[in-house]
Amino acid sequence: MKCVIPGVNIKVFGRAIHSLAKIGDELYIEPHSTGVSFRTVNSSRSAFASFHFDSRFFSHFDDGLVSQQPDAEDETVKCKVSMKAFISVFKSLAALERTVEKCKLVLDGEDAKLGVQLTCRHGIVKSCTLSFIECETLQAVYDKDSCTTHIHSQARVLSDAVLNFQLSQEEVTLSVSPRKTILRNYVDDEPDPGKAIHTMLTLQSEEFDVYDISGDCEVTFCLKELRAVLTFAEPVNLPITSHFSDPGSPIIFCVNNSPMFEGIFVLATLSQKPDTQVSGSHALGRRTPQSVHKRNDPESPSCSQAPSAMNRTVQSINESLRVESPTVRRPQKTNDIPRSVYENRETVSSACTSATHDKANPQKNNEAIPLSSSMQHRHASNINGSVSQPEISLLRLEANNMAAEKEEEEVIPGTPPSKKFRFFFRPCFESTFDPLTLFEPDKILAEDSDDDS
Amino acid sequence: MSLCSQQDDRNYKLIAKTDNAKNILQVLRAVNFRESATLFATANGLKVTVEEAKCLQANAFIQSELFQEYKIQEEVTFKVDLNVLVECLSIFGGSIFGGSSTPSLKMCYGGHGSPLILLLEEAGALTDCSICTLEADDTLDFNFCNSGVVNKVIMRSDCLKEIFSELDTSSDVLEIVMTPNPPYFRFSTIGSYGTNRTDISKDSDLIENFACTRTMTHQYKLALLRPLSKALMAAYKVSVRMDDRGFLCLQFMIKTEDNHVCFVEFFCCPEEEQAE
Numbered sequence: 001m002k003c004v005i006p007g008v009n010i011k012v013f014g015r016a017i018h019s020l021a022k023i024g025d026e027l028y029i030e031p032h033s034t035g036v037s038f039r040t041v042n043s044s045r046s047a048f049a050s051f052h053f054d055s056r057f058f059s060h061f062d063d064g065l066v067s068q069q070p071d072a073e074d075e076t077v078k079c080k081v082s083m084k085a086f087i088s089v090f091k092s093l094a095a096l097e098r099t100v101e102k103c104k105l106v107l108d109g110e111d112a113k114l115g116v117q118l119t120c121r122h123g124i125v126k127s128c129t130l131s132f133i134e135c136e137t138l139q140a141v142y143d144k145d146s147c148t149t150h151i152h153s154q155a156r157v158l159s160d161a162v163l164n165f166q167l168s169q170e171e172v173t174l175s176v177s178p179r180k181t182i183l184r185n186y187v188d189d190e191p192d193p194g195k196a197i198h199t200m201l202t203l204q205s206e207e208f209d210v211y212d213i214s215g216d217c218e219v220t221f222c223l224k225e226l227r228a229v230l231t232f233a234e235p236v237n238l239p240i241t242s243h244f245s246d247p248g249s250p251i252i253f254c255v256n257n258s259p260m261f262e263g264i265f266v267l268a269t270l271s272q273k274p275d276t277q278v279s280g281s282h283a284l285g286r287r288t289p290q291s292v293h294k295r296n297d298p299e300s301p302s303c304s305q306a307p308s309a310m311n312r313t314v315q316s317i318n319e320s321l322r323v324e325s326p327t328v329r330r331p332q333k334t335n336d337i338p339r340s341v342y343e344n345r346e347t348v349s350s351a352c353t354s355a356t357h358d359k360a361n362p363q364k365n366n367e368a369i370p371l372s373s374s375m376q377h378r379h380a381s382n383i384n385g386s387v388s389q390p391e392i393s394l395l396r397l398e399a400n401n402m403a404a405e406k407e408e409e410e411v412i413p414g415t416p417p418s419k420k421f422r423f424f425f426r427p428c429f430e431s432t433f434d435p436l437t438l439f440e441p442d443k444i445l446a447e448d449s450d451d452d453s
Numbered sequence: 454m455s456l457c458s459q460q461d462d463r464n465y466k467l468i469a470k471t472d473n474a475k476n477i478l479q480v481l482r483a484v485n486f487r488e489s490a491t492l493f494a495t496a497n498g499l500k501v502t503v504e505e506a507k508c509l510q511a512n513a514f515i516q517s518e519l520f521q522e523y524k525i526q527e528e529v530t531f532k533v534d535l536n537v538l539v540e541c542l543s544i545f546g547g548s549i550f551g552g553s554s555t556p557s558l559k560m561c562y563g564g565h566g567s568p569l570i571l572l573l574e575e576a577g578a579l580t581d582c583s584i585c586t587l588e589a590d591d592t593l594d595f596n597f598c599n600s601g602v603v604n605k606v607i608m609r610s611d612c613l614k615e616i617f618s619e620l621d622t623s624s625d626v627l628e629i630v631m632t633p634n635p636p637y638f639r640f641s642t643i644g645s646y647g648t649n650r651t652d653i654s655k656d657s658d659l660i661e662n663f664a665c666t667r668t669m670t671h672q673y674k675l676a677l678l679r680p681l682s683k684a685l686m687a688a689y690k691v692s693v694r695m696d697d698r699g700f701l702c703l704q705f706m707i708k709t710e711d712n713h714v715c716f717v718e719f720f721c722c723p724e725e726e727q728a729e
């Protein structure tokens with residue numbers, strides 16, 4: 001794949017990359033015949049961002065496809081690079097705008113290298129060569145059209161609203177009703193309600209360009225990720241469209257400048273109902289409940305096909321699990337995996353989310369879901385040894401290899417209800433958790449009975 | 454004046470007076486990457502030498518023309534704590550950009566063993582400093598002579614400033630290629646993420662003079678080149694010269710407040726070629 005970004009579009013591209021960098025650590029690059037997609041997902045898999053740049057965005061675009069057939073798309077090099085390495089080329093947006101005349105991106109499949117060449121003023125040419133790792137398509141499962149609420153607003157409106165929240169604020173709740181929209185900060189079980197700061201911002205429905213809602217709706221999502229959306233949308237002055245349904249199903253933000261480029265951000269939302277809360281596997285931290293809910297919630301498309309998982313995929317799961325373990329640091333390992341494994345996983349995405357773009361092969365889609373979910377939970381179980389809800393349904397269908405985990409899951413007692421759980425275990429999730437300082441009683445019930453004290 | 458009076462002036466081997474101490478300060482700051490410096494005073498002016506790890510040498514030249522009065526009885530050499538010297542010179546506020554203060558300076562040195570005396574005066578306030586001097590060590594002689602120079606580039610410092618500030622610090626070395634053929638002038642680093650290269654064409658309008666006769670590719674330790682950045686930031690023009698052994702001589706032209714031009718030069722030795 002080879003493409004050249006003209007000087008006028010460099011700043012937009014740089015901003016898109018900065019926005020992606022705020023979300024994930026790895027940048028997935030996927031060329032198509034119509035353009036290039038740059039995608040990322042965050043470490044807890046609760047936020048997905050994708051920018052698609054059409055071939056018209058570039059002054060020169062060559063997707064590198066040899067044949068013109070429809071399934072030739074599989075021949076293109078789909079890869080991922082370290083976000084830190086890529087963004088170091090586009091570090092200073094002001095300098096980019098000032099000095100760069102054009103930017104050339106070249107994906108060299110044979111050497112596994114991504115070349116970025118910036119042609120600057122004064123006859124200066126800066127080149128950067130980064131190694132990439134080949135990977136499968138990264139695609140989140142979401143459906144914009146099936147959402148019940150659609151709101152279009154200018155980026156300015158949202159960014160002014162977000163200014164009112166503290167920088168350290170993690171989550172916000174967006175409540176829509178026919179007349180107005182309320183943006184509130186989400187306060188997680190604060191042991192002392194008096195100490196929490198509550199911020200609430202009300203926007204009249206007239207402030208939005210399009211306000212298409214069906215009843216009241218309220219979702220809670222991560223503010224930091226919304227800020228990432230706004231850092232892109234506001235300077236380029238584009239409207240943002242938000243689509244969401246019930247708590248638990250993702251909220252989708254789109255920043256569109258068709259046909260040139262389109263940015264989509266899919267954020268997981270908190271599922272409020274306590275009974276659908278997952279038992280166990282909370283130890284991953286507050287972020288994980290969101291992502292796990294995304295998978296657990298029966299409305300969430302990614303889990304809808306879980307019960308129909310196939311038995312025969314056990315073997316391929318094992319093989320694929322082996323494939324998945326090489327990390328960015330060991331790219332050589334992927335070369336050792338036999339070709340057959342890739343073929344088995346044709347439509348399967350990396351890690352957690354499944355690919356559903358290939359509607360013609362539902363069979364393969366089914367294969368995808370248990371694979372990806374079990375990966376996530378295998379990861380979870382490595383951390384705390386307990387097993388979560390969806391894994392239970394999958395384990396019953398998968399054979400022998402998972403037997404050990406099935407036994408584990410029967411032994412572990414149920415977790416206390418979420419609110420109390422988070423209150424009691426809150427210090428464990430804080431970054432400066434020191435088990436020695438956990439209990440500091442005000443009154444001593446029994447004196448130290450040592451002789452030398 | 455307790456330390457220095459008209460009658461005693463003849464006892465001093467070196468007396469230098471200037472109306473604006475900030476000029477000297479600016480130049481000394483550009484080479485202040487180590488604690489100690491060797492000061493050479495000759496009839497032409499002062500030369501301040503700072504060295505690092507026996508691989509890097511920086512020389513700051515303060516010509517006698519910069520001083521309103523410059524009297525030298527004999528050539529003297531001594532070692533002094535550069536940090537202290539810079540601190541003393543900036544005693545009335547060392548900012549070059551802010552403030553219109555121009556402290557006047559009188560520098561006196563009585564010869565071997567005597568301290569370096571600084572007298573600074575500004576708006577009626579007088580400060581006198583006496584800094585201990587030490588025996589000067591031998592300074593390196595890189596044997597860099599004009600006849601050995603094969604490649605030379607004189608350019609504006611703007612893009613070099615940018616290049617140096619964006620260097621990939623995960624790389625151990627900086628490779629510099631100077632060649633009469635394309636890519637002409639190239640800086641490369643190989644870091645943990647990949648390789649980064651910046652090419653400057655000889656036709657670039659930032660380059661004032663490009664005279665390369667031979668293709669030379671050499672690597673320099675990046676950590677060693679760090680002291681260059683201070684001088685680079687202060688300079689408006691840079692001359693890069695490479696000799697046939699790969700030794701690099703960078704000369705920075707610094708314009709002082711009073712529009713005098715001072716030179717600071719750096720000598721760097723290249724990394725040994727690894728024997729295959």
